[in-house]
Amino acid sequence: MKIAIYPGSYDPITNGHLDIIERSSKLFDKIIVAVARNAEKGSALFSESERITMINKSITHLKNIEVDLFEGLLVNYAAEKNANAIIRGLRALSDFEFEFKMALMNRSLKEEISTVFMMPHEKYTHISSSLVKEVASLGGDVSAYVPQHVEDALKESFSGK
Ligand code: COA
Numbered sequence: 001m002k003i004a005i006y007p008g009s010y011d012p013i014t015n016g017h018l019d020i021i022e023r024s025s026k027l028f029d030k031i032i033v034a035v036a037r038n039a040e041k042g043s044a045l046f047s048e049s050e051r052i053t054m055i056n057k058s059i060t061h062l063k064n065i066e067v068d069l070f071e072g073l074l075v076n077y078a079a080e081k082n083a084n085a086i087i088r089g090l091r092a093l094s095d096f097e098f099e100f101k102m103a104l105m106n107r108s109l110k111e112e113i114s115t116v117f118m119m120p121h122e123k124y125t126h127i128s129s130s131l132v133k134e135v136a137s138l139g140g141d142v143s144a145y146v147p148q149h150v151e152d153a154l155k156e157s158f159s160g161k
Contacts, residue, residue: 004028004085004116005078007070010035010051011044012150013058014132016124020089021065023118030064032081037071045133045157058147075110083113090117091125 004024010017010033025031035051046054052067059065070077078086086106088099103115119125127145136142136154143151 001029001082002027002085003030003032003081003083004087005032005034005074005081005083006087007034007036007074009044009129010055011046011129012051012132012146012153013055014124014127014129014146014150016089016091016120016127016145018058018147019120019124020087020118021059022062023120024087024116025062025064027116028064028085030066031087032066032068032083033059034068034070034074034077036074037069046153050153054147054150054153057149073109075106075113078113079110086113086115088115088117089120091120091128 004027006021006024008017021031021033033055035048035055037048044051048069052069055067059067074086078084086103088103090096090099099115099117103117106113106115124145132142132145133154136151137158142154146154
């Protein structure tokens with residue numbers, strides 16, 4: 001069984017993430033979408049359980065996806081889950097340097113786990129969760145970039161602010 005981990009903050013999940021999940025679900029037997037429990041990026045807009053719920057609601061059309069929360073080293077989590085691949089999306093050249101270093105560090109930590117890079121559809125190459133949050137917070141239309149229920153959650157979250 002070929003299992004891959006697709007890690008990230010998912011604050012919130014976007015159509016770009018979903019595009020990668022759909023593509024990778026055809027290449028692996030199981031994809032584990034792993035929500036990082038790190039505080040590195042400061043405070044998240046959505047709680048861990050909200051982020052997980054939003055991912056679960058977005059993947060109901062896919063059969064081989066599991067959603068989980070992880071903390072600690074990604075390679076240790078991957079090994080625990082019997083995964084031998086980590087999926088990362090590459091949107092633009094600017095992603096490359098950070099991703100390159102992370103992939104090499106992960107490989108030096110656990111040689112048997114490989115990082116697989118995938119490109120989302122070009123209509124999503126300029127988006128990120130932060131940009132979507134910024135646009136939504138200023139009342140902009142993000143309907144092309146997130147599922148409807150995420151758009152609703154963003155609206156609700158910013159309505160009182
Ligand atoms: N479509 C749209 N946006 C995308 C995307 C796609 N296909 N792929 C990535 N992004 C965006 C994300 O929305 C995120 O945007 P933001 O910065 O505005 O929030 C940004 O790209 C990168 O985030 P993400 O892919 O979620 O990664 P991350 O940097 O938040 O997470 C971890 C990195 C969690 C995978 C990494 O820190 C990790 O492995 N941590 C565990 C500890 C560890 O093992 N450390 C050693 C690593 S060598």
